[in-house]
Amino acid sequence: MIKLELQSVRLGYGDNVVVRDLTFRVMPGEMVGLIGPNGSGKSTIIKALSRVISPSSGQIFLDGKDISQISRGDLARLIGVVPQMPLLPSAFTAFEIVLMGRNPHLRFFQYEGPRDMAITWQAMEMTATHSLAERRVDELSGGEIQRIVIARVLAQEPKSILLDEPTANLDIRHQVEILDLIKNLCLENNLTVLAALHDLNLAAQYCDRLILINNGQVHAQGTPGEVINSRNIKEVYEAEGCVYAHPVNGLPAVLLKAGNSKQAKPRDEIEGGVV
Amino acid sequence: MPSYRVEPLPVEQVVPVRFPHWRRRVYAILGLLVATVVVMAFATTVGSVQIPFLTTCRVLLSQLPLVDIAPTWPSTTETIILEIRLPRVVLAGLVGAALAIAGATYQGLFRNPLADPYLIGVAQGAALGAAIGFLLPFDWYGMGFGIIPLLAFTGALSSVAIVYSLARVGKTLPMTTLILAGVALGAFWGSIISYLIITSGEKIHGIIFWLMGSFALSQWSEVTFVLPYVVVGAAIILLYARSLNIMQLDEEQAQQLGINVEKLKLILLAAATLITAAAVSFVGIIGFVGIIIPHAVRLVWGPDYRFLLPLSVLSGAVFLILADLIARTALAPTEVPIGVITAICGAPFFLYLLRRKKRAVFF
Numbered sequence: 001m002i003k004l005e006l007q008s009v010r011l012g013y014g015d016n017v018v019v020r021d022l023t024f025r026v027m028p029g030e031m032v033g034l035i036g037p038n039g040s041g042k043s044t045i046i047k048a049l050s051r052v053i054s055p056s057s058g059q060i061f062l063d064g065k066d067i068s069q070i071s072r073g074d075l076a077r078l079i080g081v082v083p084q085m086p087l088l089p090s091a092f093t094a095f096e097i098v099l100m101g102r103n104p105h106l107r108f109f110q111y112e113g114p115r116d117m118a119i120t121w122q123a124m125e126m127t128a129t130h131s132l133a134e135r136r137v138d139e140l141s142g143g144e145i146q147r148i149v150i151a152r153v154l155a156q157e158p159k160s161i162l163l164d165e166p167t168a169n170l171d172i173r174h175q176v177e178i179l180d181l182i183k184n185l186c187l188e189n190n191l192t193v194l195a196a197l198h199d200l201n202l203a204a205q206y207c208d209r210l211i212l213i214n215n216g217q218v219h220a221q222g223t224p225g226e227v228i229n230s231r232n233i234k235e236v237y238e239a240e241g242c243v244y245a246h247p248v249n250g251l252p253a254v255l256l257k258a259g260n261s262k263q264a265k266p267r268d269e270i271e272g273g274v275v
Numbered sequence: 276m277p278s279y280r281v282e283p284l285p286v287e288q289v290v291p292v293r294f295p296h297w298r299r300r301v302y303a304i305l306g307l308l309v310a311t312v313v314v315m316a317f318a319t320t321v322g323s324v325q326i327p328f329l330t331t332c333r334v335l336l337s338q339l340p341l342v343d344i345a346p347t348w349p350s351t352t353e354t355i356i357l358e359i360r361l362p363r364v365v366l367a368g369l370v371g372a373a374l375a376i377a378g379a380t381y382q383g384l385f386r387n388p389l390a391d392p393y394l395i396g397v398a399q400g401a402a403l404g405a406a407i408g409f410l411l412p413f414d415w416y417g418m419g420f421g422i423i424p425l426l427a428f429t430g431a432l433s434s435v436a437i438v439y440s441l442a443r444v445g446k447t448l449p450m451t452t453l454i455l456a457g458v459a460l461g462a463f464w465g466s467i468i469s470y471l472i473i474t475s476g477e478k479i480h481g482i483i484f485w486l487m488g489s490f491a492l493s494q495w496s497e498v499t500f501v502l503p504y505v506v507v508g509a510a511i512i513l514l515y516a517r518s519l520n521i522m523q524l525d526e527e528q529a530q531q532l533g534i535n536v537e538k539l540k541l542i543l544l545a546a547a548t549l550i551t552a553a554a555v556s557f558v559g560i561i562g563f564v565g566i567i568i569p570h571a572v573r574l575v576w577g578p579d580y581r582f583l584l585p586l587s588v589l590s591g592a593v594f595l596i597l598a599d600l601i602a603r604t605a606l607a608p609t610e611v612p613i614g615v616i617t618a619i620c621g622a623p624f625f626l627y628l629l630r631r632k633k634r635a636v637f638f
Contacts, residue, residue: 076533089523089576104533
């Protein structure tokens with residue numbers, strides 16, 4: 001529901017420039033995956049879009065409005081962020097954590113009312129975390145915490161959701177569950193979603209469009225079929241990837257081949273040619 | 276507008292979760308409010324001169340507007356109650372409340388359970404100011420009290436100002452740098468204080484007693500100086516209670532939830548520092564209250580700052596009034612330093628709470 005736009009943005013921490021000259025846009029209602037190797041600047045871009053860091057040059061626009069002109073409170077009503085491995089205070093209950101998502105909608109000395117409670121509860125139902133409501137954070141597993149934080153973002157009622165590695169440290173069932181949930185939210189509520197993803201296969205399965213980042217610049221962007229091919233993977237990741245069509249939906253899928261390590265002998269050599 | 280917006284309904288219909296703590300916490304605030312008043316009246320009754328509890332209550336009530344009680348007590352009784360005991364009790368309550376809320380605020384801001392009101396150089400700055408005050412060849416009573424509290428107050432604030440400017444990096448204030456700068460500068464002041472103490476000759480007694488903290492000889496003029504700082508500071512901190520809750524996530528998440536983190540840190544540090552400096556200046560450095568009271572409240576009533584802060588204020592007041600009562604009556608006519616009492620009585624109680632819960636309270 002909101003358009004995100006980066007125009008020749010330069011980002012970094014002190015003298016260490018991470019992103020040099022980045023330009024891309026995410027259209028309203030789109031689910032876009034941000035892929036690229038470690039250190040390519042994916043998390044930094046998420047931080048810049050939520051104004052945790054400011055670009056040293058270039059501009060970021062939300063629906064055409066410069067992000068530096070938007071107050072923190074207004075920004076939190078537009079953009080919700082699911083951080084990578086969020087740290088939560090252990091003595092709070094899951095419900096209290098999700099309720100914190102209502103903060104940008106509350107006035108200075110206002111307490112959460114019935115409506116805030118209801119929205120919070122509904123966000124927990126959507127993420128299937130309502131049964132955990134009264135549990136303390138230190139009693140929750142990694143996957144449950146990840147879902148709690150997504151519920152918090154839903155309670156925030158943003159127009160756009162940014163996710164930084166939402167499936168890191170989750171098993172395959174939870175990876176699929178989380179991304180299904182986000183994809184459905186994107187479709188049903190017309191949310192603009194930008195997700196930094198490590199897993200190329202998941203990125204190809206769920207995203208409308210992928211942006212491949214390398215050395216802080218856009219290396220390629222387009223549909224998963226256009227971006228994920230063995231040439232791009234070799235250029236960006238410097239790894240051998242075997243790209244084939246997914247047997248069910250034909251979307252690109254990546255299989256890795258072992259590199260030059262000593263154990264990486266072909267199977268037939270090890271087992272005397274019997275396969 | 277997202278389609279998951281919902282219409283207002285009664286909470287019980289929409290949210291089938293019980294909130295066991297919320298109502299309990301409100302009752303706790305009311306209960307502690309009553310306890311504070313009762314403890315104050317009781318502490319005013321007890322002392323070297325025996326005054327019956329009812330007489331004390333009648334003297335106190337007669338001071339309220341619209342209450343008409345004919346005095347049936349000697350005027351010395353009234354003087355003892357109103358000019359000697361009551362200012363002392365009120366100051367003890369005020370300082371207890373101040374240290375407790377300042378401690379809770381520092382713990383929340385630094386996300387560190389070991390933080391206390393003296394973490395960033397308030398205590399050592401105040402002590403240095405007080406030590407200099409003791410060594411000055413003159414005194415000044417322009418505000419109804421000596422020059423020592425004024426120098427202690429100035430020392431505390433200057434010390435934190437120096438720590439703050441040392442720790443600032445560009446537009447941000449990293450909390451770890453602030454703690455380290457505070458500890459380092461505190462150690463530096465500490466060495467100067469030690470030097471002043473050993474070279475102070477016969478004034479050594481005054482300085483050491485000040486450092487141990489005492490409510491002896493409290494006056495109304497001191498209460499009127501401390502009161503505005505504590506009331507205004509505590510009100511500001513209470514207004515930001517919800518923001519303090521969100522700060523418990525981490526600074527990045529707090530920003531993404533709409534908190535202006537740098538502004539919040541500045542406001543809360545300033546408020547908590549003013550409160551602590553005002554409290555410390557008159558009664559010296561009273562340890563233990565600022566770190567233990569907020570934790571005890573957390574153990575019993577949970578980590579939500581909207582309840583933690585007011586509950587800490589009231590618990591701190593009750594605790595320090597009782598501690599001072601013991602300090603002045605246990606070995607009467609000798610006064611026990613209040614710091615001794617706070618630790619002797621507070622530590623076992625706190626350890627009992629800690630053992631009863633047996634789980635992480637803070638992080």
